[in-house]
Amino acid sequence: MLDTQFVPKDSENSIYEFWLKHDLFKANPDAKAPTYTIVFPPPNVTGVLHMGHALTCTLEDILIRRKRMQGFNTLWVPGTDHAGIATQMVVERNLMKEEKKSRHDLGREKFLEKVWEWKEKSQETIVSQMRKMGGSFDWSRLAFTLDENISLAVKQCFLQLYNEGLIYRDMAIIQWCPRCHTALSDLEVKCKEIPGKFWHIKYRLKGTPEKFLVVATTRPETLLGDTAVAVHPEDERYAEFHGKEVMVPLIGRAIPVILDSYVDPQFGTGALKITPGHDPNDYVVGKRHGLPIINLMDENAVLNSEAGAFAGLDRVKARAKVLEELQKQNLLIKEEDHTHSVGHCDRCVTVVEPKVSQQWFVKAEELAKDALRAVENKEIRIVPEEWEKTYFEWMRNIRPWCISRQLWWGHRIPVWYCQKCQTAHVGLEAPKYCSKCSHTELKQDEDVLDTWFSSGLWPISTLGWPQDSKDLKAFYPTSVLETGFDILFFWVARMIMLGMKMTGKIPFHTVYLHPMVRDEQGQKMSKTKGNVVDPLEISDRLGTDALRFFLSWNAFHGRDMRVSEEGVENCKFFVNKIWNASRFVLMHFSDVTESKSDLSNEVNQWIWSRLNHIKGEVNRSLEQYRFFEAAQAIYHFIWSEYCDWFIEFIKSKEELESRKASKDSTAVEVLEEAIRLLHPFMPFVTEKLWQEMPIRDRKLVSVCIAKYPETDPSRSYPQTEERVARVIRLIEQIRTTRGVHQLSPAKEISLSVSSLASEGLVKELIPFKELIKKMAKLSSIEFEQKEYPKQTHLSVVMRDLRFFISKAELGDLTQELERKKKELQEKTEALRRADEKLRNERFMNSAPQAVKEGVLKQKTELKREVEALQQYLEDLS
């Protein structure tokens, strides 16, 4: 006997332990069954899981559990990401808070020890949370991006790309974060519109100080690093400056006026100061003209000795000081408001500084070619499809990927420099001596790799690459990559590029991009806003099953997904509903242990047939990653069909007794199948209930490995479905009539039903007589083709049936009158339109037969209804 309620908190842990005990989630590379593989997007070891992770866990677990039940050899690889910059930041912040020390105070080695400690704790937390969500991961394959074998993959990949010339080291202008002290890739820089100023500054002509040109800039502090002023070659205004030199204000350095068509004469003053050291565009122009590069700032964006009197000031102070000086020297002409977009560090939101430095790059342009083609020719399918365009757009305009980071936490770049001749050696191990000069002193590159470089290898590295492992053979390419669209470029694109380059094969067949999690108002969740809904707290209180069902119910193909506690609560009600339906069934049929469904019984036929539809729909929807559709289909079946109608149908004393006596198994079997159908969505409660089912595959230890329901043509009864649908409609109509006439639910009435179409229709209802009586609360019901006088009876019409109720039994009719008038209006209009269509020659010529027949049928029905309604209204008044 089941408890009166399912208490998730008391059951979930032990159910999960039960699964682990029976080792149900472990994949076997030697198994014969076809494989189905997902690698879980490894969460950063920066802290705890949020709602986005919960969504990922839920959706992937649904896919995996269904495939497992379908008999696939499923593998779901769990893991975590070292998340270089993010984790380093968190640990640094902690260190500062707790010990008032910077990482430099500790030194590289000691600091890394601290980070490892942090990682252990964080990973432990994350793993326990993934379990709490019910995730059926193969824990024997738990991976971390800095594991030895994963690091080997990273080095191997670096080496291979280097040998092919696809990785190179270059002096280039990159985005530098003065707070994180590292280079960033373009993707890690987010542009933001910032209201700023446009300052117009005098640059005097060398030797003729009364002549000058005016340069407009948003960054006056960088003028200290100017090495030219550029004007458009055809800009007449500056013709007299061609070939001359002007003086940099404040420091009196002469720089040439150069001609470059990059300059837009319409913009600003048409004269552009060129600062190759601190502006990506200027860098390009500077290179074109062979201009010197002046690096004005140190790693903190504090001005260095190149800045002369301004040395020691940071960017912001330097700007103020420079402006002040310009003002004093009467070189500042005007100041206007100007909004422009400024790059910010994705992690710490500091304004980044373009900086010329030695960095490592990947020729992404080369790798993108195959990665682009794979999606173009649908070898890799992106769902929803509209994201393909975004992917194409980015891939076609991809630029070199800066992969070196001046951090401590991460994969050290596998390059060693000879301390004598500076020759670089790239390899998996430190070389013993220099291959060029045989010197034995070599030093490894200080930098580490971009986190996404190792993430990009995740599908292959977790499966054992570069070894020719069993896992790689069995499970690669993986089946589907499921994640949020926000990391399409960061992660997905790079996995495709690196996976294809390293193995020659695509890393996965399908990319499913789920929506972003928002709060109730559609706002991004963030700690600072305080609108974060914590999945663990919710699952603690309302149950993991409810949370998971809510998440799948809301996984639309849109871009946002709103999470509210109320929504989860409603799903909890659904959990309760199934629980109680099961209680009812077990209360009456717990001794029904043999499959013996009376298939001559129309109610049985009907519920089997309905179940059959739902099975098809759920499977179809899940194949297309339409989680919301699948969830809704099951919800509707269990609640509105199985509970509201089937159970109510069999609930009458006689029916129940007769079913118990004959040990009819329908109620149990349909429920058991519905439970299996629901299991991927709500693993915990379904496991618990499945174990209680008197009929189930007893050879199996868990519903996790029970067969996932598939449609079964032998259980399809379309005609019965139609008949029962008519019965349901009749009951509903009687109830409505009772309702609008304000009859007490306790009051029994009598009525007579006749057909508006063929007489057979009414005969078909006779077997349901008792059932209708019970459910519509009737004292008696007659089925006969008989008219009653309108003085004494009211006739109610519904499509193909009508019934008569004695007026004496009805109460106030005024409300009903209004309602029916409106209905008559609507139906008359619909009839008119149907009629118009049928008269329309062109419609009759071009519409498909089925549509024409439909309209004709509709017209007949409407006509009957309109006539009957008119009569009904007459009767009423």
Place this chain on the structure above:
RNA sequence: GGGUGCUUAGCUCAGUUGGUUAGAGCGCCUCGCUUACACCGAGGAGGUCGCAGGUUCGACCCCUGCAGCACCCACCA
């Protein structure tokens, strides 16, 4: 500046290649503690599908324009 989406019931969203009277959940209103469930049951109200044109026998769906919203990418100083 370039790109991608979105606009359907009070709210969140479905609506498959244009074809019968546009759906769901929640919320709301009325009634009911009927022995699985009040975390429930029965019934009801509620939409000129953002606006304006066009194509078509027929448009929520296709085309054009407009308005509003969101997101992504971006070196106009």
